[in-house]
Amino acid sequence: MSWRKDERRAERGYHHGNLKEALLQAALNLISQKGPAGFTFADAARMAGVSPAAPYRHFRDRDELLASIAQRGFEQFESVLTQAWDDGRPDTISAFERVGKAYLGFAREEPAFYSAMFESGVPVDSNPTLMAASERAFAIIRAAAERLAALAPPGMPRPPAMMMALHIWSMSHGVASLFGRGDAARRKLPMSPEDLLEAEVLIYLRGLGFPIDRRAEAAAAEEKPAGPWGRPK
Amino acid sequence: MSWRKDERRAERGYHHGNLKEALLQAALNLISQKGPAGFTFADAARMAGVSPAAPYRHFRDRDELLASIAQRGFEQFESVLTQAWDDGRPDTISAFERVGKAYLGFAREEPAFYSAMFESGVPVDSNPTLMAASERAFAIIRAAAERLAALAPPGMPRPPAMMMALHIWSMSHGVASLFGRGDAARRKLPMSPEDLLEAEVLIYLRGLGFPIDRRAEAAAAEEKPAGPWGRPK
DNA sequence: TGTACATCAGTGAACGCGCGTTCACTGATGTAC
DNA sequence: TGTACATCAGTGAACGCGCGTTCACTGATGTAC
Numbered sequence: 242m243s244w245r246k247d248e249r250r251a252e253r254g255y256h257h258g259n260l261k262e263a264l265l266q267a268a269l270n271l272i273s274q275k276g277p278a279g280f281t282f283a284d285a286a287r288m289a290g291v292s293p294a295a296p297y298r299h300f301r302d303r304d305e306l307l308a309s310i311a312q313r314g315f316e317q318f319e320s321v322l323t324q325a326w327d328d329g330r331p332d333t334i335s336a337f338e339r340v341g342k343a344y345l346g347f348a349r350e351e352p353a354f355y356s357a358m359f360e361s362g363v364p365v366d367s368n369p370t371l372m373a374a375s376e377r378a379f380a381i382i383r384a385a386a387e388r389l390a391a392l393a394p395p396g397m398p399r400p401p402a403m404m405m406a407l408h409i410w411s412m413s414h415g416v417a418s419l420f421g422r423g424d425a426a427r428r429k430l431p432m433s434p435e436d437l438l439e440a441e442v443l444i445y446l447r448g449l450g451f452p453i454d455r456r457a458e459a460a461a462a463e464e465k466p467a468g469p470w471g472r473p474k
Numbered sequence: 475m476s477w478r479k480d481e482r483r484a485e486r487g488y489h490h491g492n493l494k495e496a497l498l499q500a501a502l503n504l505i506s507q508k509g510p511a512g513f514t515f516a517d518a519a520r521m522a523g524v525s526p527a528a529p530y531r532h533f534r535d536r537d538e539l540l541a542s543i544a545q546r547g548f549e550q551f552e553s554v555l556t557q558a559w560d561d562g563r564p565d566t567i568s569a570f571e572r573v574g575k576a577y578l579g580f581a582r583e584e585p586a587f588y589s590a591m592f593e594s595g596v597p598v599d600s601n602p603t604l605m606a607a608s609e610r611a612f613a614i615i616r617a618a619a620e621r622l623a624a625l626a627p628p629g630m631p632r633p634p635a636m637m638m639a640l641h642i643w644s645m646s647h648g649v650a651s652l653f654g655r656g657d658a659a660r661r662k663l664p665m666s667p668e669d670l671l672e673a674e675v676l677i678y679l680r681g682l683g684f685p686i687d688r689r690a691e692a693a694a695a696e697e698k699p700a701g702p703w704g705r706p707k
Numbered sequence: 708t709g710t711a712c713a714t715c716a717g718t719g720a721a722c723g724c725g726c727g728t729t730c731a732c733t734g735a736t737g738t739a740c
Numbered sequence: 741t742g743t744a745c746a747t748c749a750g751t752g753a754a755c756g757c758g759c760g761t762t763c764a765c766t767g768a769t770g771t772a773c
Contacts, residue, residue, distance in 0.1 A: 260716075260717080278510070278595070281759065281760085282759080282760065283758070291717065292719060293719090293760080293761085294718070294719080294761080294762080294763090295716075295717050295718080297761080297762090298715085298716055299716095302760085302761095303760085359651070359652075360593045362658070362659050364659055365661065403664070404670075404673065407653075407670055408673070408674045408677070411648030411652055411670070412641075412648055413648070414648040415643070415646070416644045416648075418647065418648075419644055420640075420644075425597040426596070426597055428598065430640070437637075437640055437644070440641070441644065441645075444678055444681035445674070445678050447681035448677035448679065448681030448686075449681075455631070489735060489749055489750065493750080514725085514726065514727085515726080515727065515728095516725070516726055517726095524749095524750065525750065525751050526726085526727080526728085527728080527729080527750075527751070528751080530727095530728080532749095535727085535728095536727085
């Protein structure tokens with residue numbers, strides 16, 4: 242068995258070269274396998290092929306590693322949302338819908354990041370750089386809401402963008418963490434989380450006075466095969 | 475130190491009498507202190523004042539204990555929601571609002587239950603009785619949505635109750651788990667989670683065609699002191 | 708270009724600790740007669 | 741009413757294990773001259 246380790250070492254030499262990165266990747270792997278609770282410092286070291294003392298050169302303790310992951314998660318999240326938003330092209334509404342889908346996509350494809358960011362118990366506001374990363378991600382949603390609010394038809398009271406952003410965020414997070422997660426705790430749903438969220442946001446926007454076509458969202462409900470979804474008789 | 479333990483034993487005799495209950499309480503305590511990850515079987519035994527082998531008479535392992543807590547959580551959740559709903563008295567809309575507040579109240583006052591139910595990684599659908607308890611709780615929201623849907627004014631297409639229920643649930647869970655939690659991971663908000671959720675639901679219902687007074691929800695936004703909330707200029 | 712030296716990343720052995728789990732046991736309780 | 745016995749809940753000692761953390765160390769890298 243031990244030749245494996247030796248071989249690894251032979252390949253890479255005494256110095257790893259990129260251990261910090263490797264530890265983050267290893268931890269991510271472990272989190273996505275066993276949840277944020279089920280990874281240990283020693284585990285990560287083992288997976289990266291170094292001795293259990295090596296990680297201490299890069300992280301003070303397990304919590305610091307976890308916080309680093311959450312931070313990187315927020316950065317990647319921001320980048321995904323930014324790309325989806327694409328500064329509101331080609332039009333605000335469809336870009337907005339793309340952001341919603343990107344949100345769910347991230348939660349499903351990166352459950353390890355998502356749970357480190359939102360469910361690991363890392364208190365975001367205790368770490369300034371983590372806090373800043375989190376706020377940069379939220380800022381995308383907020384900017385999109387701002388643009389949407391500016392689109393308010395004449396005669397309609399312009400909704401506060403911050404409120405809209407918080408509403409949209411809570412809808413997205415709610416759907417993602419109940420029905421759209423990438424792990425075993427995902428709850429079954431008689432439709433795709435994407436459709437559920439899209440209908441939810443459209444109805445909400447109509448409630449704010451936006452002229453949303455009623456058929457678009459009705460279609461989302463009707464197209465599905467019958468089931469607990471409860472097609473109206 | 476050991477007299478403490480002896481004294482405890484002297485008080486209660488050789489048999490504990492209600493150990494299963496005591497273990498559940500102990501675990502709840504530990505979870506609310508350190509999160510669902512931070513409690514151990516041995517810890518719970520110690521807190522209940524019994525030997526580390528004693529819990530095995532009542533639970534196969536840690537996971538079974540955790541599942542029991544989640545189950546009890548859903549039962550209590552159901553009871554809280556049922557009481558708040560009060561079969562739609564005095565009128566459907568205000569009872570519905572009460573349910574929303576009760577949802578947030580439960581999440582804040584029972585963070586240990588809430589996280590065992592929704593964030594502990596216990597897969598709900600792997601355990602039939604847990605699944606059933608979860609469904610009974612959701613059924614209250616669904617029943618309320620049903621009554622609300624039946625209230626649709628003439629000429630308005632009646633919204634599918636299941637969809638409404640899922641939308642409301644995701645909003646409530648989103649607000650609760652981002653802003654309304656009872657532990658350190660709670661995010662700061664320029665208003666109360668209750669007001670945020672209430673406005674969100676009202677706007678949503680208006681989007682479905684319900685005649686919701688616009689002032690009610692505007693008030694929620696305006697009454698607050700200025701801040702990041704972004705009072706319109 | 709070569710050499711000496713400082714710096715740094717990773718080693719591996721060691722430690723104390725608490726956990727999960729098992730075991731034969733013992734004390735208490737309930738019940739049959 | 742009393743006694744014998746079965747059942748059951750909790751004991752406490754023991755185990756192997758893996759974790760977090762420390763330590764003096766060593767091998768590699770970079771740099772000053």
